[in-house]
Amino acid sequence: MGLPTHFLIAFFTIQQLRKTTKDNPDFPEVDLYLHIGWYATIGLIAGGYIFNIEQAATIGMMLISFAAMYQIHTTAAFQPYRYIIGIAGPYLGVSLLAQLIRFIAPDFYKSIDMFVEGFILITFVWGWANWSSMRKQQKALEEERKKREAEQENNRLISAQRDELEYLVSERTAELTKQKEELERALNELKTTQAQLIQREKMASLGELTAGIAHEIQNPLNFVNNFSEVSVELLDELEEERRKDTSSRDEGLEDEILSDLRQNLEKISHHGHRADSIVRGMMEHSRTSNGEKRPTDLNALTDEYMKLAYHGLRAKDKSFNAQLFTKYAENIGEIYLAPQEIGRVLINLFSNAFYALQEKQRNANGPVVFQPSLKVSTQLENGKVVLRIKDNGTGIPQEIINKIYQPFFTTKPTGQGTGLGLSLSYDIITKGHGGDIKVESVEGMGTTFEISLPKT
Amino acid sequence: MKILVVDDETDVKALFEQRFRREIRNGDISFAFAHSGEAALEVLQDHVSEFVLILSDINMPGMSGLELLRRIRSTYPVAPPKVMMLTAYGDDENYNQAMQYGANDFLTKPLDFSLLKEKLKQTL
Numbered sequence: 001m002g003l004p005t006h007f008l009i010a011f012f013t014i015q016q017l018r019k020t021t022k023d024n025p026d027f028p029e030v031d032l033y034l035h036i037g038w039y040a041t042i043g044l045i046a047g048g049y050i051f052n053i054e055q056a057a058t059i060g061m062m063l064i065s066f067a068a069m070y071q072i073h074t075t076a077a078f079q080p081y082r083y084i085i086g087i088a089g090p091y092l093g094v095s096l097l098a099q100l101i102r103f104i105a106p107d108f109y110k111s112i113d114m115f116v117e118g119f120i121l122i123t124f125v126w127g128w129a130n131w132s133s134m135r136k137q138q139k140a141l142e143e144e145r146k147k148r149e150a151e152q153e154n155n156r157l158i159s160a161q162r163d164e165l166e167y168l169v170s171e172r173t174a175e176l177t178k179q180k181e182e183l184e185r186a187l188n189e190l191k192t193t194q195a196q197l198i199q200r201e202k203m204a205s206l207g208e209l210t211a212g213i214a215h216e217i218q219n220p221l222n223f224v225n226n227f228s229e230v231s232v233e234l235l236d237e238l239e240e241e242r243r244k245d246t247s248s249r250d251e252g253l254e255d256e257i258l259s260d261l262r263q264n265l266e267k268i269s270h271h272g273h274r275a276d277s278i279v280r281g282m283m284e285h286s287r288t289s290n291g292e293k294r295p296t297d298l299n300a301l302t303d304e305y306m307k308l309a310y311h312g313l314r315a316k317d318k319s320f321n322a323q324l325f326t327k328y329a330e331n332i333g334e335i336y337l338a339p340q341e342i343g344r345v346l347i348n349l350f351s352n353a354f355y356a357l358q359e360k361q362r363n364a365n366g367p368v369v370f371q372p373s374l375k376v377s378t379q380l381e382n383g384k385v386v387l388r389i390k391d392n393g394t395g396i397p398q399e400i401i402n403k404i405y406q407p408f409f410t411t412k413p414t415g416q417g418t419g420l421g422l423s424l425s426y427d428i429i430t431k432g433h434g435g436d437i438k439v440e441s442v443e444g445m446g447t448t449f450e451i452s453l454p455k456t
Numbered sequence: 457m458k459i460l461v462v463d464d465e466t467d468v469k470a471l472f473e474q475r476f477r478r479e480i481r482n483g484d485i486s487f488a489f490a491h492s493g494e495a496a497l498e499v500l501q502d503h504v505s506e507f508v509l510i511l512s513d514i515n516m517p518g519m520s521g522l523e524l525l526r527r528i529r530s531t532y533p534v535a536p537p538k539v540m541m542l543t544a545y546g547d548d549e550n551y552n553q554a555m556q557y558g559a560n561d562f563l564t565k566p567l568d569f570s571l572l573k574e575k576l577k578q579t580l
Binding site for chain 1: 467549567
């Protein structure tokens with residue numbers, strides 16, 4: 001022990017301190033001293049063994065160590081190295097004290113050298129233990145630090161991933177919002193288009209009726225015109241009579257003319273109202289949906305629309321003729337329904353039936369004469385009102401019978417059918433009235449539509 | 457001269473009676489009215505010889521005017537009454553059919569009464 005130990009202490013301490021001072025412009029002097037001290041330690045250990053002056057070299061080494069310790073103690077920058085004082089200080093102090101005693105009182109020293117040697121050994125062991133426990137602590141701290149760093153790195157990665165995810169989510173959310181808005185806009189457009197199509201379909205079915213309605217209006221109008229004209233003639237006659245002498249005046253005739261005039265005015269008013277109610281009905285049909293339900297005479301409603309549809313077709317195709325058979329059950333009473341809506345269903349069904357009859361008549365050139373016929377009936381069945389419309393027209397081919405309620409499906413030539421008639425009819429009966437609509441058809445033989453509506 | 461008017465519109469009666477009030481008052485013309493083809497045939501059954509002229513609408517519920525014309529022509533081939541057809545649909549189809557069945561004349565609605573009176577004068 002002795003010299004090598006002190007060399008290691010001095011050498012190691014200087015080595016440590018120079019880490020701070022080397023090439024550091026703040027400590028040019030300190031670094032120079034340390035540099036010299038460093039060479040001195042090497043010189044001392046080499047000289048000590050070569051010239052056999054171990055003891056003096058040891059004391060020199062101690063002094064260098066003390067100087068270094070003093071620097072550590074006084075310089076703030078060396079704060080991290082203060083532990084060296086804790087480890088090596090006691091050993092250094094006791095060793096120096098022992099050397100001093102040995103130098104001043106060698107005899108006294110000899111009497112206590114065993115004790116001093118032991119004490120030095122204790123401080124050495126203490127320093128050693130201190131150092132190794134500190135290293136252990138440092139290692140643990142280092143590991144803890146590394147662990148924490150790894151954790152931090154991990155957290156950083158996680159947060160980076162989270163940021164990225166959040167960015168993706170917000171990006172996707174924006175995309176979805178945009179899509180949603182686009183879909184909403186498309187939906188609105190579709191709703192508008194649907195409303196327009198329904199209105200167009202109404203107008204189309206109104207077109208089918210126009211000729212029939214015109215025919216229905218023509219009759220009352222003729223009466224209005226005729227009764228007005230004849231009334232003017234009557235007035236002429238009345239005036240003529242009144243210009244005569246009182247003696248030759250026929251008062252009975254005057255009274256008769258006056259009563260005829262009153263009657264004519266009543267007739268004009270009556271037929272005016274008749275035309276009015278037809279126009280009103282037509283307007284009601286074309287009006288945007290007013291699906292208000294009220295107790296309705298289904299028989300009368302059916303009959304009215306059947307006639308309108310029939311006259312409508314007759315007005316367009318004079319050669320068309322059909323036998324109409326009706327059998328209305330009186331016991332069905334009034335049914336709670338929306339007359340406008342059911343009216344539209346009826347127009348569709350009647351128009352289709354007459355169309356099928358017309359087509360078959362047009363193509364009939366066989367030996368058997370084709371007599372178009374339409375049978376309409378109402379009946380009470382199991383608490384439901386059942387309306388049947390049966391024609392002996394062209395019928396519906398089996399392969400398309402399932403498609404007839406699809407929107408825009410039509411077999412009519414382009415421009416003649418909207419393809420919405422039956423689709424809307426289906427909705428009106430099932431969704432609008434909780435009823436049912438069924439079809440039975442044999443191609444070439446005819447078609448029967450059956451509508452059942454709840455009685456209440 | 458007795459004329460049978462066949463039309464499903466009941467107010468035709470009042471109209472004719474006023475349009476021809478002078479003629480009726482003077483006893484030149486008298487009218488009978490039927491509101492359907494079936495009713496017209498019934499009236500004719502007993503009194504066909506009384507009627508000089510039958511004026512019939514074509515579009516009527518039940519028996520049409522054309523059918524009535526056909527029956528009149530087949531039922532009374534001897535001393536046939538004159539038959540004039542009236543219709544709102546003044547188309548060739550109806551006209552040809554009426555002529556084929558033996559109508560004496562064909563008038564369209566709205567009826568021109570001065571024209572009708574003119575034709576009646578010629579007929580008599």
